[in-house]
Amino acid sequence: xxxxxxxxxxxxxxxxxxxxxxxxxxxxxxxxxxxxxxxxxxxxxxxxxxxxxxxxxxxxxxxxxxxxxxxxxxxxxxxxxxxxxxxxx
Numbered sequence: 001x002x003x004x005x006x007x008x009x010x011x012x013x014x015x016x017x018x019x020x021x022x023x024x025x026x027x028x029x030x031x032x033x034x035x036x037x038x039x040x041x042x043x044x045x046x047x048x049x050x051x052x053x054x055x056x057x058x059x060x061x062x063x064x065x066x067x068x069x070x071x072x073x074x075x076x077x078x079x080x081x082x083x084x085x086x087x088x089x
């Protein structure tokens with residue numbers, strides 16, 4: 001029973017990553033692309049955590065934390081660049 005739930009969760013998050021990639025590539029507004037990229041980071045984190053659970057190891061949780069920090073910083077940097085035209089003042 002748990003195996004089916006894990007396969008379903010992997011499928012759902014993989015489909016979400018593909019839909020986010022579509023939005024990143026074909027969105028009209030740059031803000032929509034930034035939000036889709038941020039959501040893709042979140043879905044990638046979920047996939048890494050699920051993979052870590054499936055393997056029973058803790059290294060993927062640490063990698064998910066690093067990806068989460070990278071995603072937050074990149075989203076803030078993109079938004080700041082769109083608003084002000086530069087990242088570092």
